[in-house]
Amino acid sequence: MSTLGEAVLIALASLTQQVVLAPHFPAVDRLVDLYLIVVVYISITRPQGHALLMGTAAGLLKDVLTHTLFGVNGFAKCLLAFLISGLGSKFMLNQPVPQFGSLVVGTLAEFGIAWALLATLGREFADPLPLERALVNGAVGMLLFGVFNRLARRGSRAAHAS
């Protein structure tokens, strides 16, 4: 997937999360983090430098649209993208089970990073369902990864054809 495609993906994830899930399906919004799913996908499929930039962008976008301390999500997702991408360069993460594991571990890692960061800054951090979020993100992410892969293949075929 091209950088533009990834940017569009981040924007779509952001809009879906903020415009559809948050106002209309708050229970789903609490359990699914579309930003994180996209960041993990990019981290698995792209080089480390590119992944951490896209992760930072997605995190900052989330910071802007949610009322958290600005930079927390940017920081967490930047670090997360770096770590997952680093793992991806050493292990095969393009299979369903490792991908599911990446999503679960990614969600928990982001939780840990955000908690540590906010604790350092003397802020409270409340996320009552980290494990549930991790599992739901894993399940939803698996489905979305299939869609993303299909989109990526279609995009590359179109590029070859042109």
Add this chain to the structure above:
Amino acid sequence: MIQFLLERRAPLLLFTILFILLVVLSSQARSGNDASLLESVLFRLVTPVARLTHAAGDGTTGLVEDYVSLRLAHVENLRLKEDLSRLVVDRQRWEAERHEYQRLLDLLGLKEQLALPSVAARVVARGHGLGAFTLIIDRGSSDGLRTNQPVIVPAGVAGRVVETSPSSAKVQLALDPNSSIAALTERTRAQGMVNGRGQPHLRMEYVSDLEDVQPGDRVLTSGLDRIFPPGLSVGTVLRAERSEGLVQTIEVEAAVDFDKLEEVLVLLAPQPEGS
């Protein structure tokens, strides 16, 4: 040196970004102001798009919700129409039952008032043909009915039993041309016979020209025919005309609406022979 930096591009980028973000975060934490300059700029850039998308999303959601509401309202409308139809039918049935109940109550009141042995009967058929005005009721000789027993309703005299079978009886209505009831006017006690004519109004005959009979006078049974007990209402004088003969021509409006008879009371009191 450049080669070294290029090889470690990703970690350097990470540290740079994290450093910047930490500075931003710590400045916010120190100042207590949650909105940094970077955030404000980004917020201004992003919010119009988000607002537009939100509005579009709301519009679409509203449209879908409106459509769903309309469909639900349509289904509910159909259901309510069915309910309404059923309720209208129920109401008509209840209204009919209420009227029947009232009629039966009136009949019961009359029965208690008369203190005579009687049998309530339901009209099951009518016979208005060939100059005869009769009813068939669902009580017969097995219930104690005999010919010439009076048939009454709360409004007054309806007729008399003319034929019986074990389970039904034929009643000759007061307006039958062959019906004749001994009667008197309530006010002046003028005696006469009320005869049916096959028409809505009855005729009181054999009343002396000398008697004072006025329109509006009530006509009651006199009991002289030994069929009807005295004092039952027969009707009201509509018109009383003095003719050239010795008697008056008196038209009487029947007390009973013969077209609306549904339940009647048959008086079982034994009538003397030769009535």
